[in-house]
Amino acid sequence: MARMWTIFLLPFSWLYAGVMGIRNWLYxxxxxxxxxxxxxxxxxxxLRVGGTGKTPHVVWLVEELRRQGHRPAILSRGYGRLTHGPRVVGPSDSAATVGDEPWQYFQEFAARQVPIAVAEKRRLGVRLLLxxxxxxxxxVLDDAFQHRAVRPTLNVLLTEWAQPFYxxxxxxxxxxxxxxxxxxxxxxxxMTKCPPGLSAAAQALVLQRVRQYSRPHAPVLFSSYAYGQPVAMSADAAGTPAALRPLPVSGHSVLLLTGIAQPGPLRENLEKQGYAIEHHAAFPDHHAFQPQDLTRLRGHWQPDWPIFTTEKDATRLQAPLVRAAWAGLPLYTIPVRVAFLGAGGAALRGLLPPAPAAAS
Incomplete structure (x- = not known):
C-alpha cells in the first residue's frame, strides 16, 4: 500500500524537484x-527532512574548532520559535523564543563563550554575529544546505545509515x-548513526552508492552515536540540572519520552543495555510539550521507574507549566555524542580552516 501511495505521489515529487533544480541552477x-x-x-x-543527527555533529565541530584555537559561533534558523528576525541568544531566552536546538546549544556552550544566533535569513544572522x-x-551553520544565499567555506552533508538519501x-x-x-x-x-562495528565491506558498498551523486573526490565518512550516562533533570524554578540520583541497574522497567524525528537509535541503545521500555511516549519532531502530555505519561508510570528523554527534548520540558507537570517524576536525559569510525574524525579535522594566529 505504501509503495502504491509513493508511486501516486511521484509526479508531484518530480515537479517539486524541478522547481528546486531551477533554483539551484540560478545560483x-x-x-x-x-x-x-x-x-x-x-x-x-x-537533503532530507529531519533526523540525520545535525545537532551532535554541530557540537563535535564546535568543540574541535575550540580545541584548534578558533572562536566559533553557531547560527541556526530557530525552527518553531515564537520570535522572528535575526537574534543573538541570551539567558532570558528559552526554547520557545529561539527554538529547541539553539537553546540546547546555548545551554551547552554559553559558559564557554560560544555565541549562538538564530535567523531565517542566514546572511542577516552572520552579519549580526560579526x-x-x-x-x-x-x-557553524546549522541546517543551511538548501540556504543558497550564503556561500559556505565547507559544506558538510549528513545522511542517515538507516535511511540514506540515495x-x-x-x-x-x-x-x-x-x-x-x-x-x-x-x-x-x-553517513550518520552507523553501527559502531560497521564492516569495511559495508562501507565500500555505501561509498559506491554515494558516488553516483557526489563529487568524485569528496570524502565519505562514517559516524555513530556514543551515549553517555543518564543525567537527572531538576524541576526547580530555575530548571537547573540536579545531581544524578541513584539509577536502577539495567534490566529495570523504564519509560521513554521523545519529541524527535528519529528516536529509534536511542531505543535500541537502552534495550541493548537491558532496560525494558514499558511505554514510549513518542511525539513528532520539535513537539511543544503540554502539561497534559505529562499527565498522560504519569498514567503509565510506576514508582521507581526512571523516565528517559533526550537533551533536545529537555529544552522544551523546561517551560514553567510543563516543568510543574513533571515535578516529582524521575526524568533523566541521555547525553549523545558523535564517534567517528576509523580515521573519520582525523579526516574531518583536516578539512577545517586553520585558526588565525591572533585567536590561538
Missing amino acids: EVGWKTSESFAVPLLDVGN EQQPETTVV QDHVLPAGRLRESRHGARRADVII
Whole structure:
C-alpha cells in the first residue's frame, strides 16, 4: 500500500524537484547570488527532512574548532520559535523564543563563550554575529544546505545509515528537500548513526552508492552515536540540572519520552543495555510539550521507574507549566555524542580552516 501511495505521489515529487533544480541552477550560473563573509562558514546540513543527527555533529565541530584555537559561533534558523528576525541568544531566552536546538546549544556552550544566533535569513544572522561578536573567527551553520544565499567555506552533508538519501524520493513521495544530485554541492558526506562495528565491506558498498551523486573526490565518512550516562533533570524554578540520583541497574522497567524525528537509535541503545521500555511516549519532531502530555505519561508510570528523554527534548520540558507537570517524576536525559569510525574524525579535522594566529 505504501509503495502504491509513493508511486501516486511521484509526479508531484518530480515537479517539486524541478522547481528546486531551477533554483539551484540560478545560483550556479550566478543569476542568484550567494554572499561570502570575512570569516569561514561551515554548514552542517542534509537533503532530507529531519533526523540525520545535525545537532551532535554541530557540537563535535564546535568543540574541535575550540580545541584548534578558533572562536566559533553557531547560527541556526530557530525552527518553531515564537520570535522572528535575526537574534543573538541570551539567558532570558528559552526554547520557545529561539527554538529547541539553539537553546540546547546555548545551554551547552554559553559558559564557554560560544555565541549562538538564530535567523531565517542566514546572511542577516552572520552579519549580526560579526557585528556583536567581532572576535568570532568561524561560524557553524546549522541546517543551511538548501540556504543558497550564503556561500559556505565547507559544506558538510549528513545522511542517515538507516535511511540514506540515495534510497529516498523528493517530497511528497519521500523525505528529500531536493534531488539526490544536490549531494554534488557537499565537500564531505557523513553517513550518520552507523553501527559502531560497521564492516569495511559495508562501507565500500555505501561509498559506491554515494558516488553516483557526489563529487568524485569528496570524502565519505562514517559516524555513530556514543551515549553517555543518564543525567537527572531538576524541576526547580530555575530548571537547573540536579545531581544524578541513584539509577536502577539495567534490566529495570523504564519509560521513554521523545519529541524527535528519529528516536529509534536511542531505543535500541537502552534495550541493548537491558532496560525494558514499558511505554514510549513518542511525539513528532520539535513537539511543544503540554502539561497534559505529562499527565498522560504519569498514567503509565510506576514508582521507581526512571523516565528517559533526550537533551533536545529537555529544552522544551523546561517551560514553567510543563516543568510543574513533571515535578516529582524521575526524568533523566541521555547525553549523545558523535564517534567517528576509523580515521573519520582525523579526516574531518583536516578539512577545517586553520585558526588565525591572533585567536590561538
